[in-house]
Amino acid sequence: MIVFILCFILFLVGLFGLLTSRNIIKIIIGLSFMEFSVYLFLVLIGYIEGGQAPIVVKGIDIQMIVDPLPQAMVLTAIVIGLATKAMLLSTAIRIYKKFRSFDIRKIRSLKG
Amino acid sequence: MDQAIPVFVIIPLAASFLISIVGGRIGGFGKTISVLVFLSTLIIILTYLISGDHASMVYKIGGWEPVGNIPIGIYLLLDPFSGFMLIIINGMAFLSTVYSVNYITKYTGEKYFYTLFCIMVAGLNGVVLSGDLFNLYVFLEITVIASYALVAFGTEKEELEASFKYQVLGGMATALILFSVGMIYWYTKTLNIADITKILASSNDRMLIQFSELILIAGFGLKAAIMPFHGWLPDAHSSAPSPISAMLSGVVIKAAGLYVIFRLFFNMFAITWEISVLITAIGTLSMVVGVFLAIGQWDLKRLLAYHSISQMGYVIIGVGMGMMIIANGGNIALASLAITGGLFHLINHAVFKGLLFLNAGAIEYRLGTRDLNQMGGLFEKMPLTSGTSLAASMAISGIPPFNGFFSKLVIIIAAIQAKFYLLAALAVIVSIITLASFMKFQRYAFFNGTSQNYAKDGVREVPFFMSFSMLVMALLCLALSLLMIPAIRESFLQPAVDALLGNNEYFINLLNL
Structure with a gap:
């Protein structure tokens, strides 16, 4: 149970960073923390105490292998996360070129 | 026909790769291919609906049959509700x-535009067809990554800032949705929507399910920009190129947000009173607050974007009232009427809001501004734009005989019959304020009598392809009123409502038991 609580704390750390920081790179890092905590949660739900790798070979106890589906999901989610992070960071680079700043207080051309 | 289901994803996806490879070498390749692609998908879905066969169809990717009644592999499912959404998506995309054929010439990088457009539509088609929770999440991400890039397409200050906001909030939504999918998988050990329904029906533990329901509403609410989560929408929708604004407002917030909420809460979770009250409450909130935020706007596209929030509120209260009636064990026919109103308004909003954004794009194309104060007297210079935008403005503010009137009427009648008098009154008041706001748009843009300002600037009617799209949509604004005729409604709108209500049918078809 303690690992789930730690995982949730990681989620909150990311949310806190996202909400309070003013540097757009730090906002992206906060967002990454949130996503990583979710990936961690996905891996944890497939885990069992003393589990083995989910490869069916002779002499392995089927009851003791971990659930492979969350691992497949996490791999997919990590790849998607990579794409969104690449997109975010490239936007951040373009923003820096236009505004000469990473400070969100200075990036305010949209109002209303 | 069931072998044709993956075509909706495959054709746009293949076209996008083809355009990104060959698009730069052959002139006009991107626009030709993407117009043809969306025309062909539109024809395929229209033949499905016109054939009158409303049976749902399942396609099992890779041919993985269920093992011992437990589905493995990913299933795609086409039922009348998905078909209804596919018509909106592919019609609007076409x-x-x-429209983009002429419009996008003012940007560079035409081939990237069509590449991203095709990826976005492939993702949207996947979202409405998917019968697997994780697969739905993957298609959703395909859609939103393409739309992040399309919002930033102009790469000026405003576009980049809007895209950044959209990406951060979209990233939060992604994390919430993935978390919720994980919770549901933890509890049910399956990702197939029908299988989840079966397991949830035989469970008593409500705590975990309610928690994941709330997180799902937050996640998809962020994608749909309903009221507490609407912060990104006015920026993103007003900064994108106009055809993309039309797609984002007309299709993406519906297919990626509202469709999933409706599908999951009707067909996967059991409808509970608390959740239906919550959904109706946020719908009412976005309907009322959205219109008040819109009224003070002078940026044309921003005004339209705030109205999108408000009009989505109508769709949500229509369907939410249906959920409340069902949760109360009330009259199913009445619930069906309310949901019909909601879905009817959904397709109407796609048409008239799409048209309004295209009109805004046409004005911006000739004048180079979106500020209402700098327009005026365009009625004589751009008669077609003026006429079509008048049709769309009357449709959105609910003036007969345009389609918006009939869908609002159905929602209000359903609210009165179900004794939600406050909702009915609010719907009428919001409609009047919408009318005021669009009268302001008409007056300042078209009838303010300063047409001599543009005498030398070459302000004239927009080119052929832009005019063509606007004219077709204006005709659709009138033609969709025909859905009120019972015979047409029975064959087009009613199957979609029945697909939502008859949750057992969805689940039998998906499992193929």
Whole structure:
């Protein structure tokens, strides 16, 4: 149970960073923390105490292998996360070129 | 026909790769291919609906049959509700690409535009067809990554800032949705929507399910920009190129947000009183607050974007009232009427809001501004834009005989019959304020009598393809009123409502038991 609580704390750390920081790179890092905590949660739900790798070979106890589906999901989610992070960071680079700043207080051309 | 289901994803996806490879070498390749692609998908879905066969169809990717009644592999499912959404998606995509043929010439990088457009539509088609929770999440991400890039397409200050906001909030939504999918998988050990329904029906533990329901509402609410989560929408929708604004407002917030909420809460979770009250409450909130935020706007596209929030509120209260009636064990026919109103308004909003954004794009194309104060007297210079935008403005503010009137009427009648008098009154008041706001748009843009300002600037009617799209949509604004005729409604709108209500049918078809 303690690992789930730690995982949730990681989620909150990311949310806190996202909400309070003013540097757009730090906002992206906060967002990454949130996503990583979710990936961690996905891996944890497939885990069992003393589990083995989910490869069916002779002499392995089927009851003791971990659930492979969350691992497949996490791999997919990590790849998607990579794409969104690449997109975010490239936007951040373009923003820096236009505004000469990473400070969100200075990036305010949209109002209303 | 069931072998044709993956075509909706495959054709746009293949076209996008083809355009990104060959698009730069052959002139006009991107626009030709994407117009043809969306025309062909539109024809395929229209033949499905016109054939009158409303049976749902399942396609099992890779041919993985269920093992011992437990589905493995990913299932795609086409039922009348998915078909209804596919018509909106592919029809709007077709008209927007036709419009883009002229419009996008003012940007560089035409081939990237069509590449991203095709990826976005492939993702949207996947979202509405998917019968697997994780697969739905993957298609959703395909859609939103393409739309992040399309919002930033102009790469000026405003576009980049809007895209950044959209990406951060979209990233939060992604994390919440993935978390919720994980919770549901933890509890049910399956990702197939029908299988989840079966397991949830036989469970008593409500705590975990309610928690994941709330997180799902937050996640998809962020994608749908309903009221507490609407912060990104006015920026993103007003900064994108106009055909993309039309797609984002007309299609993406519906297919990626509202469709999933409706599908999951009707067909996967059991409808509970608390959740239906919550959904109706946020719908009412976005309907009322959205219109008040819109009224003070002078940026044309921003005004339209705030109205999108408000009009989505109508869709949500229509369907939410249906959920409340069902949760109360009330009259199913009445619930069906309310949901019909909601879905009817959904397709109407796609048409008239798409048209309004295209009109805004046409004005911006000739004048180079979106500020209402700098327009005026365009009625004589751009008669077609003026006429079509008048049709769309009357449709959105609910003036007969345009389609918006009938869908609002159905929602209000359903609210009165179900004794939600406050909702009915609010719907009428919001409609009047919408009318005021669009009268302001008409007056300042078209009838303010300063047409001599543009005498030398070459302000004239927009080119053929832009005019064509706007004209077709204006005709659709009138033609969709025909859905009120019972015979047409029975064959087009009613199957979609029945697909939502008859949750057992969805689940039998998906499991193929």
